[in-house]
Amino acid sequence: MDRPRYAAYEAVAAVHRDDAYANLVLPAILREEGLTGRDAAFATELTYGTLRHLGTLDAILTSAAGRDVQRIDPPVRDALRIGAYQLLHTRVPAHAAVSSTVDLVRAVGQGATGFANAVLREVAGRDADEWVSRLAPLMETDPIGHLALAYSHPQWIVRAFSEALGGDLGETTRLLIEDNVRPPVHLCARPGLADPVELADEVGGAPGAFSPYAVYLGGGAPGDLAAVADGRAHVQDEGSQLVADALATASVDGADGRWLDLCAGPGGKSGLLGALAAQRGARLTAVEVAEHRARLVTQATQGLPVTVLNTDGRLVGAEPKLPEEHFDRVLVDAPCTGLGSLRRRPESRWRRQPSDLPALTRLQRELLVAGLRAVRPGGVVAYVTCSPHTVETHVTVTEAARRSGMSVDFVDARPLLPAGMPGLGDGPTVQLWPHRHGTDAMFIAVLRRG
Missing domain, CATH: 3.40.50.150 (Vaccinia Virus protein VP39)
Structure with missing residues (x-):
């Protein structure tokens, strides 16, 4: 079993099965699987990418499977979501994404490997933009519906964003795109306890653009930083x-x-x-x-x-x-x-x-x-x-x-x-x-x- 993909599956399954939060369950799963470095980063990308793009992935899987995705056995469904994300949003070669997902389905959903193989090969027949063009309502007639499917947000949230932005659909689109990008970790250098410029040098980050206390962390686990452990800084947007x-x-x-x-x-x-x-x-x-x-x-x-x-x-x-x-x-x-x-x-x-x-x-x-x-x-x-x-x-x-x-x-x-x-x-x-x-x-x- 491919351990990074299995770790991502375990995290996504916990989110849907147990109403867990990915930021809480994924670190524990990575530790249990002994994943670090590139393997941990790949598992993290698969987990968060799948969850961000879930609405669009489900629409595509529904079309590719010829049945509503909610009628697919939950373990198989989550494995297919991870496989579809790899096919449409990563540089993983299609044959590797399909074969690894079929292996995952073999482990978590007995007897469904043929079905999974067929669905994923159908997904692989089009890229993400082609699937959106095929499945999304027309922007001219249903802009909220189009944006919701294209950028994987529920329609009521897209509508709320659009209203808060004065009905500007271009700006709404930019917001939805930004919501689907992995955000940097922000640290707060506590005034009187840490200088943000010195903290940025210490952690290999950069001072923030606006807050006088902000430091943008380039990577790594913020909980492992000495400044966080000793109370000079904390993680805060x-x-x-x-x-x-x-x-x-x-x-x-x-x-x-x-x-x-x-x-x-x-x-x-x-x-x-x-x-x-x-x-x-x-x-x-x-x-x-x-x-x-x-x-x-x-x-x-x-x-x-x-x-x-x-x-x-x-x-x-x-x-x-x-x-x-x-x-x-x-x-x-x-x-x-x-x-x-x-x-x-x-x-x-x-x-x-x-x-x-x-x-x-x-x-x-x-x-x-x-x-x-x-x-x-x-x-x-x-x-x-x-x-x-x-x-x-x-x-x-x-x-x-x-x-x-x-x-x-x-x-x-x-x-x-x-x-x-x-x-x-x-x-x-x-x-x-x-x-x-x-x-x-x-x-x-x-x-x-x-």
């Missing part, structure tokens, strides 16, 4: 760094020593805010409702002036350690669909549904209202979400501000981001984008309580 720093940059009236992260898990933004607070003589209270995520926050903020509370962030005023009108700066990094980080978690695009939105947006409003209650008059609240969906961004913010019954003013977030950043829009809110800024699609609105 540059967009997350920018929105956390924007909160710390916003001016406040009066005192500035009490900061609050209302939805802190797993602790990336708390780590950055805690380091900034340490430089400025402030303290951060980090709230996380899930016990295991609260433990991660504690680990992420060790040695920093951070107090972690394992409680519900909506309990402002009812929780003694979360008094109303107490904090000078509040971050509400609300749970969301995660549509802004699909390039990092490609399986999420197939799990999320429009039916998820009502419960999430209700929670987002409740948390933002709690954040507005927690901040004192003259203080600021940053509402942040890793989704560009308009109901999770503009609608949530305007509704929460209205329902809070408080005097709230929007602060223009654009000057709170580094000078010279392109494509920040008309304000006062800011939406970051993978195709414009190289970050996850982070949204930020900054509100000052009157």
Whole structure:
């Protein structure tokens, strides 16, 4: 058995069978299989590439098999997906992709080798562009349907992206393309603990384009880096760094020593805010409702002036350690669909549904209202979400501000981001984008309580 391909199969199967996350199960599988170097890189490429292109691969396999892909035995189906990805998106020779996948099917799906061989040879008869031309709706008559199949995203997500981009289909296309490209690993050099230029030299990376703390990692496992192990740096998308720093940059009236992260898990933004607070003589209270995520926050903020509370962030005023009108700066990094980080978690695009939105947006409003209650008059609240969906961004913010019954003013977030950043829009809110800024699609609105 080809070990890299089998490792990729095990990871893809775990994602579909167990609702696992590839970034969590794949490292363990690679260790179990003893894969390193080029073999580990190949298994990683097959895993993430298959998950990113899943929608298009399934449409092609359905056509090639003459039956709906969902009617194929799950182990065989996942093996065929990996084989089709090799045929259409890698330089693996067709005969090697077919034969290795047939061997994989022999191991995981008894009696299906002939079927697998026939399906894959049909897939190999056309390249990816030819399959899209054959199967996708016409761009002129159904642009959303065409983009969804061509770039492997559910139609409702393509539509949400298009709406957030003002209906610009060209820009929507660029975003979808970027979602299917493996993103670089971003490190955050914790202020006061690491200099980003020196850290870049230490890890063989490069300073980030926008965040003053960002380092782009060229390769390797970030968890193995000494700077990460000793708490001088942590893994964090540059967009997350920018929105956390924007909160710390916003001016406040009066005192500035009490900061609050209302939805802190797993602790990336708390780590950055805690380091900034340490430089400025402030303290951060980090709230996380899930016990295991609260433990991660504690680990992420060790040695920093951070107090972690394992409680519900909506309990402002009812929780003694979360008094109303107490904090000078509040971050509400609300749970969301995660549509802004699909390039990092490609399986999420197939799990999320429009039916998820009502419960999430209700929670987002409740948390933002709690954040507005927690901040004192003259203080600021940053509402942040890793989704560009308009109901999770503009609608949530305007509704929460209205329902809070408080005097709230929007602060223009654009000057709170580094000078010279392109494509920040008309304000006062800011939406970051993978195709414009190289970050996850982070949204930020900054509100000052009157």
